Amino acid sequence: MRFEQKCINRLKNILKQDKERLSVPMLNMIKSDIYMSLNSYFDIHPEDINLKYFIDENGYYALDIGIKCNRIKKINFFNK
Amino acid sequence: MARKIVITSGKGGVGKTTICANLGVMLAKLNKRVVLVDVDIGLNNLDVVTGIENKIVFDIVDVIENKCRIKQALIQDLNYPNLYIMPSAHSYNCSLVTAENVKKVINQLNDYFDFVLIDCPAGIDEPFKRAVCGADEALVVVTPHLSSLRDADKVLMILNSYNITDISLIVNRVRGDMILDKEMIDANKIAEILNVKLCGIIPEDDNISVLLSLGRTVNKGCEAYSAFTILANNMFEDKKKLYDCTTKYKGFLGYFKRSLRKKV
16 A cells, blocks of 8 residues: 555544544433424424434544434414 | 634644744735734744844733733834734733733734734644634644644634634645655645645745744745745635645656655
8 A cells, every 4th residue: 555545544543533522411412402403393202312423434423313203293384 | 804814733833933924924915914913922933933033022912911002012024014023922921811812902903904814822722722712714734744634633623613714724844756756645635634625735945944044934036935925815716726846846857856855
């Protein structure tokens, strides 16, 4: 492997290792905000929200949000 | 209304002060009113780089402590009348030197200048925060070395939490011969990995070391002069033009230079 490519790979690894992990309190805050947002549309409880995250090989944060509900809420659309 | 740009890096010794001074000169040559503000209190060097170390009467700390008016702390460059420097202090023992007070000083310069270039200290602690809080834009300076890029990534993460509207990258000390020999990471690749807009490429230039010792900025005899000219123009252009460090190492003569470098 060329020197430049070795450097690039090494850099990506270092940056990935240095990425700040999302703390439990922060994840709980995100979960709470998601609940407040989606609660307008879906009949859900905070425990119904499943939140997972990981950092991919390129150093990007990937967030998986899983929600289960059996009812949507009635929304009034105001037509002009 | 001035554009307030902080020049930062995280890692020390990558060329923030040199770039701050030379960019200031190039902008002044474009008839812009420019002030260079040294916020590195204690380890300041902007005065040395610009050759004004013997002309300092008042500095930014004196302004904050209300010992002088802001205009009294500004030193006009002899060669470029549009360029002013606000030096820093060697030491301070004052609880008044806070981020908020530094920001007030920088805001006072709004009406007098087109560009306020803030020379940020190394690190990401309180001195860094003092420099960044007064800025609207940021230029992050890196060299193509892993330690510099690692620190810059951390700085970029921190800058995102400030009120900075525009963050760009400058890659300094680039060796065109090493880029062609695949011994150095290309600047465009660096910008791609750090996920930041590339604004300037400055080549490694031995002349800069000589000029720094004399307290002078780059002149037309330096390779870096063209790079700094392009960088200054990029401050106004949406589509950035970048200096190509590899030009002089391409072709037969370029190949010969690269081969000679390895053998000598």
